[in-house]
Amino acid sequence: MIVGGGFAGFACAKKLARLFEVRERDIEIVLIDKQDYMLYTPLLPDVAGGAIDPRFVTVSLADALPSVRLIVGRVDAVDPEARTVTVARENHEPLELGWDKLVLTPGSVTRLFDVPGLHEHARGLKTVAEALYLREQLLHQLESAEHEADPVVRRARRTVVVVGASYAGTELVAQLRALADAYADRRGIERDEIRFLLLDTAKQVMPEVGERLGEKALEVLRGRGIDIRLETSLRSVADDHVVLTDGARVGTHTVAWVTGVTGAPLLDDLGFDLERGRLVVDEYLRAPGHPDILAGGDAAAVPDLVRGDGAITPPTAQHASRQGKTLARNVAADFGIGRAAPYRHRDMGLVVDLGPGFAVANPLGKHLSGLPAKAVTRAYHTYALPRGVNRWAVTLGYLTTAFVPRPLTRLGLVSAREAGFADSEGIQEPAHASD
Ligand SMILES: Cc1cc2nc3c(=O)[nH]c(=O)nc-3n(C[C@H](O)[C@H](O)[C@H](O)COP(=O)(O)OP(=O)(O)OC[C@H]3O[C@@H](n4cnc5c(N)ncnc54)[C@H](O)[C@@H]3O)c2cc1C
Structure with missing residues (x-):
C-alpha cells in the first residue's frame, strides 16, 4: 500500500x-x-503566470498506472x-x-511561520488551486486598479509581494512579472506601474544554484524591475498591506508565501x-x-x-x-524479488526557468544561463513529465507562448478560501493562546 x-x-x-x-x-x-493525479510541481510557476494550462501539469494516476488499484x-x-x-x-x-x-x-x-495575518491573507504555491488563484488574483487586482481613483489604493492593487527567493519563489515572481507585463502592454499602461517585491531572509537568491548563477539571476530580475530585498521578510500581513521586518509598510492585495516546506x-x-x-x-x-x-x-x-x-x-x-x-x-x-539496496544519488543539479528568454541551470556541475539554460530547462521538463500526452500538451503550450502573448482571461474558478492553506494543503491554523 x-x-x-x-x-x-x-x-x-x-x-x-x-x-x-x-x-x-x-x-x-x-x-x-x-487527488486522482500526480502533480508536476516544477511547472506550477508557469501555471501561475498563465503560460501553461493547469491540466497539462496533472498526470492521471488511473491512466498512467492501469494495473494499480487507485483509491482517491x-x-x-x-x-x-x-x-x-x-x-x-x-x-x-x-x-x-x-x-x-x-x-x-x-x-x-x-512551512508557515507565526506571522500575524499570514494564514488569512497570503497564499502558497504547492497546489493547482494556489497557482490558479495567484494568477487570477493578480489579474483581478490589475483590473480593479484601472477603476481606482485613489492613487494609494491603485498602487497597492498594482503591487505583488512574493516571499521566498529559493528557486520556486524566484520562478514564481518571474512568471507573474511576465503576466503583468503582458497585461500592461495590452492595456496601455507602463510596465513599471506594476510593482513586484521579492523578499528573503537569506543573503542570496537561489542558494541552490550557487553564487555565480544566483548573482546572474539577481541582475536579470532587477533589470525587469523586480525589487529584490534580501535579509528581509514579513512582520505582518493584512488585507491591503504588509509590514516588512525592517518596518516598511507596503500596500498590496497579493502576497505569495513560498519559503520552504x-x-x-x-x-x-x-x-x-x-x-x-x-x-x-x-x-x-x-x-x-x-x-x-x-x-x-x-x-x-x-x-x-x-x-x-x-x-x-x-x-x-x-x-x-x-x-x-x-x-x-x-x-x-x-517478496523475494531481487535484493534490497541503500539509497544513494548524486545531485544532478537544478534547472530554473525565469520567464521570457531567460533561465539558469547547473546540470552535472556546468553553469548555464540565458538561452542555453532555457533550452536545457524546457528539454528537461518535457523529458521528465511522466506521460506522453502531458509532454505533448506542454510542448504546445511553450510553442504557443513563443508566438502569441499569454492569455489574460480570468475564469474565476478558484475562490480565496479554496486556495487558502487549510483548504488547498490541509494545514490547519494553529490555535491561538486565547482559544
Ligand atoms: C512550485 C514548486 C516548484 C518546484 N520545482 C522543482 C524543480 O524544479 N525541481 C525539483 O527537483 N523539485 C522541485 N520542487 C520540489 C518537488 O515538487 C518536491 O520535492 C516533490 O514533489 C516531492 O515529491 P513527493 O512524492 O515526496 O511529494 P508530492 O509530489 O508532493 O506528492 C505527495 C502526494 O501525496 C498526497 N497526499 C498527501 N497527504 C495525503 C494523505 N493524507 N492522504 C492521501 N494522499 C496524500 C498528495 O495529494 C500528493 O499527491 C518544486 C516544488 C514546488 C512547490
Whole structure:
C-alpha cells in the first residue's frame, strides 16, 4: 500500500507494477491519494503566470498506472500495530484498509511561520488551486486598479509581494512579472506601474544554484524591475498591506508565501521520530523498528550518503522520484524479488526557468544561463513529465507562448478560501493562546 501518488509514490508504484508483472507475481498494489493525479510541481510557476494550462501539469494516476488499484481519499490515520490505514472519502464513511507493506510518500506542505495575518491573507504555491488563484488574483487586482481613483489604493492593487527567493519563489515572481507585463502592454499602461517585491531572509537568491548563477539571476530580475530585498521578510500581513521586518509598510492585495516546506500533516500523528518535520528512515528507507513501513520523498528524512556527515537529502522532485524507485526495489526484495539496496544519488543539479528568454541551470556541475539554460530547462521538463500526452500538451503550450502573448482571461474558478492553506494543503491554523 502506497500513501501519496506524487513523485516518490508514482515512481514506486510504476516500478513495483513492472517488477511484479515481470515475475508474474499476484501481489496487489494499492495507491491512495487525495487527488486522482500526480502533480508536476516544477511547472506550477508557469501555471501561475498563465503560460501553461493547469491540466497539462496533472498526470492521471488511473491512466498512467492501469494495473494499480487507485483509491482517491485522504489517509487520516495509520495504525502500525494493527497494520491498517483509515481513509476519509467524500460522501462516504471512512474506510479501514489493511496492508502487508506500507510505503509513506505523502510529500510536504508549505512551512508557515507565526506571522500575524499570514494564514488569512497570503497564499502558497504547492497546489493547482494556489497557482490558479495567484494568477487570477493578480489579474483581478490589475483590473480593479484601472477603476481606482485613489492613487494609494491603485498602487497597492498594482503591487505583488512574493516571499521566498529559493528557486520556486524566484520562478514564481518571474512568471507573474511576465503576466503583468503582458497585461500592461495590452492595456496601455507602463510596465513599471506594476510593482513586484521579492523578499528573503537569506543573503542570496537561489542558494541552490550557487553564487555565480544566483548573482546572474539577481541582475536579470532587477533589470525587469523586480525589487529584490534580501535579509528581509514579513512582520505582518493584512488585507491591503504588509509590514516588512525592517518596518516598511507596503500596500498590496497579493502576497505569495513560498519559503520552504515541512513534512505532510499525516506524519505528525504517527508517533515516529521526525527530523525537520520529515519521517526518520535509514538508508534503506525503512522506519527504524518498523521494517514493513518505508518512506521517501519530501515526507522522509533520508540519509544523504553522498554528502555524509548526517546530512539528509533535500526535498526535491529529483530525489523523490529516485527514492520512489529504491522504495519499489526494497519492497520487492521483501517478496523475494531481487535484493534490497541503500539509497544513494548524486545531485544532478537544478534547472530554473525565469520567464521570457531567460533561465539558469547547473546540470552535472556546468553553469548555464540565458538561452542555453532555457533550452536545457524546457528539454528537461518535457523529458521528465511522466506521460506522453502531458509532454505533448506542454510542448504546445511553450510553442504557443513563443508566438502569441499569454492569455489574460480570468475564469474565476478558484475562490480565496479554496486556495487558502487549510483548504488547498490541509494545514490547519494553529490555535491561538486565547482559544
Ligand atoms: C512550485 C514548486 C516548484 C518546484 N520545482 C522543482 C524543480 O524544479 N525541481 C525539483 O527537483 N523539485 C522541485 N520542487 C520540489 C518537488 O515538487 C518536491 O520535492 C516533490 O514533489 C516531492 O515529491 P513527493 O512524492 O515526496 O511529494 P508530492 O509530489 O508532493 O506528492 C505527495 C502526494 O501525496 C498526497 N497526499 C498527501 N497527504 C495525503 C494523505 N493524507 N492522504 C492521501 N494522499 C496524500 C498528495 O495529494 C500528493 O499527491 C518544486 C516544488 C514546488 C512547490
